[in-house]
Every structure is written in C-alpha cells, then in structure tokens.
Amino acid sequence: MANKPLVEAKSIFFEKGGRRIFSSLTMVLNEHDIVIVKGKNGSGKTSFLKCLAGYYSIKKGDILWNGEKIFPVQEPEKIMLAWLGHHNAIKPSLTVRENLKFYADLWSTSQSDFYSSINYLSFSNYLEFPVSWLSAGEKRRLCLIRLMLNPAKVWFLDEPTTFLDVENKKIFEDVISKHVSNGGAVVCATHEELKVKNYKTLNLD
Amino acid sequence: MANKPLVEAKSIFFEKGGRRIFSSLTMVLNEHDIVIVKGKNGSGKTSFLKCLAGYYSIKKGDILWNGEKIFPVQEPEKIMLAWLGHHNAIKPSLTVRENLKFYADLWSTSQSDFYSSINYLSFSNYLEFPVSWLSAGEKRRLCLIRLMLNPAKVWFLDEPTTFLDVENKKIFEDVISKHVSNGGAVVCATHEELKVKNYKTLNLD
Amino acid sequence: MRNFFKLVLRDFKLVIKGSNETLAAIMFYVLAIIMFPLSSGTETDLLSKIAGGAIWMAALFSSLLSLDRMLRSDFEDGSLELMVLSKMSLESIILAKCLSHWLTNGLPLVVLSPILCIIIGLDFSYWWILLLTLLIGTPSLTLIGATPAALSCVIGKGGVITAMVMLPLMLPILILGAGAIEAEISGLGGIGHLYALSAILPISLLVAPFLAAKAVRLGWE
C-alpha cells in the first residue's frame, strides 16, 4: 500500500468543446515530490490540474489516487486536496480573519497552526482588515496562508506566484519546500523559475 | 509647449482609509520614456497609477498632464490614456472579435491596425471563439491586442505580464519598445525584470 | 454535520455583514405588500380578496431577486471549487446555502406575516393558514430555485433570465399557497392545497441539492 503513488496519471487524453487539449500524458506523484507543469499559454496546464482533481472528466486514460480510481472533487470525504487556482476564493466583505477562520474551521486546523501560518507570512497586522482593502499581492499572500492551513498532503497550485513580489515569492518557495519535506507533494503550474530542490518538470508543449 | 512632459507628478501624497500609502513622490514622463514602478506588495504601485490617471484623488502635490491640471478619467475628451489593470475588462460571452471590435470602434482604430495587431499576437485563429473558452494567458494576450488598438500616447500598465508565458512576455516587451520608439510613453508597475532599453525605475519601497 | 452548520453560519455572516440582507428582505416585503394597495386602489374588500395572493407574490419575487445571488459569488470567485475539497460534499454545501438563504429570506416573511396581514387587510382568522402555507411553501421556493440559480451562474447571466427559467417552476407553489388561502376564505377549505404543498417540500428537499450540485459541476466542466 505504502508504495502506491499519491497520484498517478496514466496516458490521459482530454478534449474540450471538441478540441484536443492534450493526449497520452503521464505523471506520477509520490510523497516528497514537486512536479512543475510548464507549457505555453493555452497548452493545457490548468486543464491538466483540473482533470487530476476531477473538475474536468478525461476522455481516455486513468487517474489513480492512492491506487484507486476516485477523485477529490467527487468524493471529498476520502481524499483531501489543496487547491489554489486563478481565482482567490476570498470574500471582499469579510475580514482577513473571518476569511481564514472559515476555512480553518472547515478543515479543522488547530489554533496554533492558524496563528503560526499567519505569522509565517507576517500577516498578523492585517487580521481585522476587510479583504477589499488589500492589494492584489496581499490577497494572493492570503491565499498562501490558507494553503498552509490545509491539512491535505497533495497541493495543486495553478500559477500561485502571480502578483507576488520577489520576497514573497521566496517565502512561497520555502513554504512548498517545507511542505514536501514533511511528506507532502506539490503539483504546480507556472511560467516562472522556482528555486526549489529536486523538482520534476512536466512539459505540455 | 512641446517641452512640457506628458505627465508630471510633483511630490504627491496619497492616503487611503487614513493610512498613508505614499508621500512626496515625483515622476516625470516624457515622450519615449518607460518608467517601471517597482515595490513590494502593498507599497502602492496600483494606487500610484490610479492617482495619476485620476481614479483616486491625491491629498497633496500636483499632477500635470501636458502641463495642465486635468485628469484623463475626468476629462476623457481632452486626454487619451491607455489603461491595463488587474481586471481584464473583457466580456466572456462575446467572441474575441466582438470584444476587440467594440474597443476599436470606441477609439476609431483603423481596419488595418485592427488586423495587424491581431496578427502581431497571432490571434487570428481565435477571432470567432467566445472569450470564455480562452485560458488565463490567452485572455491577457487579448488585453495586449486591445492595448495596441488604443491610439493613446501614454500607456499605464499594472502588472501586464501576469499569466503570460515566456514567449508572450517577449512579445510584450517588443510591443512597448515599439510604442515608445514611435513617440509613446509607458508607465508600468511590475515585479518582473523587463528586457527593454533605457527605462527608468521608480521605487516605492 | 458540524461543518454544515459552520457553513450556514458563515453564509449567514456573509449575508448579514455590512449589508444586512435580512433587514433588506423585511423592508422589501413591507414595500412589496404596500405596492398592491398603491397600484390596485384601496377598496378594502378588493384588497382582502387578493391578500393571500399578494403576500405570496411578494414571497416569490423576493426569492427571484435573492436566489440569483445565492450561489453566484461563491461560484464566480472560486469558493465553491475550494469548499468542495473539504469533508463536505457539494450537495451538503448547497443544502447549507439553501438553509441560510431561507433563514434570511423566507423566515422573515413567516415572522412578518401577522403584520403583513394587517397591512393588506387579511382577516385575522385566516392568519393561521397564511402562516402554514408560508412555513411549508417558502422552503420549497428556495429549494426549487436553487437549481436554476446554479444554472444561471453557469451561464454567467442573471436577472431576468434566471427569473424566466425559475418562474414556471415556482408557479405551482404560488398557486397552491395562494389557492389554500383563497379556498379557506371561500369556505371550501384549504387543507387539500396544504397537503399538496407538504408533499412538494420533502421531494424538493431530496432532489434539489442533488440537481443543483449537478448544475454546479456542469459549470466547472
């Protein structure tokens, strides 16, 4: 059992609106793995992540989670997955604390993890601000904190570094390095060069 | 007259919700100029651009457009300005052509400019696609095309390269280089290193 | 189950926060009910004849206005995508949203009904049946409207379009609700209508979250 990869995509094929987006794509994600998905605009990075998570359904091939054919989106009780997409999924009219608290409750994050994540991104001064006051990069940092609250082993990140400045990009790299060193795994679609160790690249071009 | 800078900010001061965002900031933008606004997340890059354009009103200092104290937003008949912000401002339910055509009409862009801009970003195959089909980067490319349709001399760009892949970033650099060599001027807030010649940097930290 | 109520609470907070939707709903009801005498003249016997219908129409319109937004913001900003990756299924998320929608939209009407009775001049001896129909009927309105609301997020359009798709589905509830009151007043007895209404509620409770979840998933495709 322990040898089964966390996620495995076996020559999957996906089309949308009658257009082939990618075909015979294969990926294996084990613990401690970082897979960086590269490719031109429109090459299907977002689609690939969405297929793996189960938002989109593939036409051919197999996707196995812990060796089983289930999807996080369809059976969320069985598989936990952390997702960070193009949308921030934060409510502008709630405060930073309320936004984070909601997800912390949903995922039963402990109180101490909650505050340590916030401190990690030095966000404690912002806690009572409504999110609508934050700048684009600050919103994205909020998403990073939320990511750290998530107990899921597998993280799927779709261009997580948009709007982040150089310093926060570095923090982000630390965050994922820490996550994989704790036995987690990350799939990350991005156009930037990430300075993390031992990553595998999946090129979609 | 011709010696007046296109845009001039004289030690401006701006606060929002009682927080000082920046103070005594000065900038001069002449023809052929590229000013790259740098700064950490939340340092006020977006706010600065919005102040210059007139969306936000400053507390102290002066902003002069062609030596006069008017703003593009308030008197659009007098001053033309091209704006590309965090939002794409494209309608998902219209096709690419319809989206572009609308702005081309609004700005009275000529037919030939219209098609040459589209070809420049090799978008002609997408013309009849509804925008909702496009990927995040393709949407951003659409914004670049729209930028090229704009007859305005001054371009204000707020993190224009988000979601763009390496190749398109290069195209973007070409686009702004071409624009300034034709007598235009660009103010661009970004966290990335842009490979353009002779730019000035404005650091907000 | 704990998560379920957390979500209800968060939605509740989101709705109340800064904007006080419940208060808005209450004011809307009063205004909408006042519109009937304003637009149809003030003859009291005419008014009392249309009273049940008027209150029910107000309920329907307030559902139309608010359901469109029940799922939209969560759908558009990616919150739903994210929430479904917790231990809660999409179906229960939607059910929680329906509950908090009803708490802020349907329940105020139920609570308000005695006052509305007075405003529109419905004889107080028929208040019980108005109350009952509202109590059984408004949750069905919310539930039945959830699927078209989800679909309208998928289309990315709202307003009149959603209303057009929703209205025919909700009309049976309106007919039964208003019909019960009318039948009771005319002496025929509105119990039959009430039975039919009570049959619809459990069915929609079973079917609606399932179908609305299907619709949301369609939007993700």
Added chain:
Amino acid sequence: MRNFFKLVLRDFKLVIKGSNETLAAIMFYVLAIIMFPLSSGTETDLLSKIAGGAIWMAALFSSLLSLDRMLRSDFEDGSLELMVLSKMSLESIILAKCLSHWLTNGLPLVVLSPILCIIIGLDFSYWWILLLTLLIGTPSLTLIGATPAALSCVIGKGGVITAMVMLPLMLPILILGAGAIEAEISGLGGIGHLYALSAILPISLLVAPFLAAKAVRLGWE
C-alpha cells in the same frame, strides 16, 4: 454621438448575445402578469380592476430584476474604468447603458401591452392610456434605478438590497402609472397623472446619468 450609439449597440449585442435577454423579458412579463390571476383568483371583474396595477407591477419587478445587473458586470470586470478613457464621458456611457436597458426591458413591455391587456382582461378601450403610461413611465424607471444600481455595485452586494433601495424611489412612477389607468377607468380621467409622469421623465433624464456617474466614481475611489 457616434460612440454613444456604438455603446448602445454593443450593450444591446451583449444582452442579446447567446442570452436573449429581450426574449427573457418578454416571457417574464407574460409570466408575471399571469401570476395575478393565478394568485388572486379568477373572477374576471376583480381582475380587470387590478389590471393596470398588475401590468405596472410587472414592469417594476422586471426593472428591479434587471437593473441590478445593468452596470454590475461592466463595473466589476473593469470595463467601465476602461471605457471612460475614451472620448465618451462617464455620464454618456451611463446614458447609453440606460437606453439599451430600456430597449431590451421597457420597450418589450410597451410592445407587448395589447397582448397583456387580453391576458389580464383589461378593456381594450383603455389600452391607449396603458400604452402611454408605459411609454412615458418605463424610461423613468430605468433612469431612476440607474443610481441605486450603481451604488449597489459599489457596495458589492445586490439582489434584495438593491431592490429595497430602488423600490421607494420607483413607487411614485408606479402610483402615477397605475393611477392614470384606474382614474381613466373610473371616469375621472387619467390625463393629470399622465402630465405628472411626463414631468418626471425629462427631470430624471437630466439628473440620473449625472448622479449614477457620481456613484460609479465613488466606487473607484
């Protein structure tokens, strides 16, 4: 001026495109009118008494449902920010949006009015006054609603809240419009009401775009 019509055309296209809002508006009107007999019973003379009010209430509700979205998408996706940087002022942009809103929402009702007359049983000899009130009144509804619609974008909330703010402002139009018909039917003559309605239109035409533009600018701050 050419730009003005281009914007109207684009909005019109946006509205029609794939989504056929006008068709939706028409179906909505028919359904909303049908709701009155459905909920208030079938006595024809009762119906014809509330006929004018019913049609006017349908107009009001369709405005409530659609005005909320008139500016929202352009406000939220940054289109307004961009459009104002053309040779068109924000005021004329808003006026153009109001025009295209009326073309897809008010005008269908005016055109549909004879059919609605039949459905609701309004005597055909009063059709002219219904038509006149709608023709003068519905543009005012759109214009008066523009500012609250803009404000609701600024708050980032919609639905019932917007409706609650809009309703009191629109009620005078409803009272005058429905009143004109009622007065005409009762033999008192509805001309007085018509005059009042016609006075409101130019005033709101002058004031509304200006105020709504202020509201939008407030949202940019």
Added chain:
Amino acid sequence: MAGIFNFLASPSRFRRLSERLYPYTIFLMVLFLILGLWYGIYSSPPDYQQGETVRIMYVHVPAAWMAMMIYFSMTLMSIFSLVWRHPLADLLAKESAPIGAMFTLIALVTGSIWGKPTWGTWWVWDARLTSVLILFFIYLGHVALIKLFDDEEKGSKAAAILTIIGAINLPIIKFSVDWWNTLHQPASVMRLDGPSIHIDMMIPLIFMAFAFLFYYLSFLFINTQAELYKRRVKKIYLQNLMRKEK
C-alpha cells in the same frame, strides 16, 4: 430498459438505426392520420350535447396527451443522462422539447377554441388550464436555456437538470381536475377503472393519438440525426483550426 439504452448509447449506432426507422414511422403517421381523420370527421356521431364541436376532441385530447407524455419521456431521458451519463439521452430530450412545446400549444389553442362554445369563454384561470400553460412555459424555458449556452452539449445537459425539476408540474396537470373543482372534464379514457367513453369516439381518438405519437418519433429521429451531423461538422472545423495554428 437499460439494456436498450446501452445498445443505443453509441451516437453513430443510433443514427444508423434512426435513419432506417424514420421512413416507417412517417408512413405509420400518415396512415393513422388518414384513418383518424376519416373516422373522426365522417364515421363518428356528433355528441348529443355538444353537436359537431365535439370533433375538436380528436385533436385536443391526443395533443394534450402527447404534451404530457413527451415531458414525461424527457424526464426519463434526463434522469438517464444524469445518472448513467448517456451522451444520447440529453440530446434526445433536447430534440423532444420543441415538439412537446408544439403539442402543448395545440392543446391550448384547441382547448380555447373548444371552450368558447362549451364554456362561453376562451380562457379561465382554472387549475387544469393554468398548469398546462405552465407546462408550455417550462418547455419554452427549456428551449431558451439551451440557447443561452455557448456550447450546445453543455446546454442540453443543463436543460436535462432543469427538466427533472419541472416534472412536479406533471402530477399537478394530471390530478388538477380531481383535486380542484374545475370546469374541465375529468379523465374519461385514462382511468384506473377503464374508459367510460363511447366506442365510436374512442376509435378515432386512439387513431389520432397514434398519428401524433408517430409524428413525434419521426421528427425526433430526423432532428436528432441532423444534430449529430452538426456536431460532427463542428468538431472537424475546430480540429482544422487547431491544425492550422500549429
């Protein structure tokens, strides 16, 4: 049932089958139409109360049955489409809707025409009539909803979801005459204790019902084929676009 559906699940198989079948259904439709009209107009007696106007029944009643039957079958297909993800099921439901809407309209119009001499009015807001009108709007909503999507396949899936909710209206139509005291005739053919209608009227009624049924099937087959071809053309077009680009 599921077996038949599985067999038909492949679009191309269905297309071939329906291409073979539709001439027969058209033939049957014409045959039953001729028989039904002949019996209905010449060889059935006028009603002792209503006189000749009763002949409207031979259009009205089968049309009303079809209106409900088509919606019912659309509901079944929608459930199939959602539960077993049959690609064809929502396509069939989608192609059924306009036909169903047409039959509903026929039932409404003929009912109104019939109502004038018998009830003295074109229209009353009674439960049966109203619920049929709502059915008509649900059909229209179905058609409109599909048009709202960029992607027709997605649109027909959406419409399938909506169809199931709309199905609450069916029992209301069916039992409205029993639950409410209305002007409309209670059921006399489709009854649990057997029909209570004269055999001379029964025959043309049944013939016309079959004619309408085969009309439905013929056009369902033809329209579905057309739609399948259309989708193939679109797919090829998109793939060519992609190829040009690369």
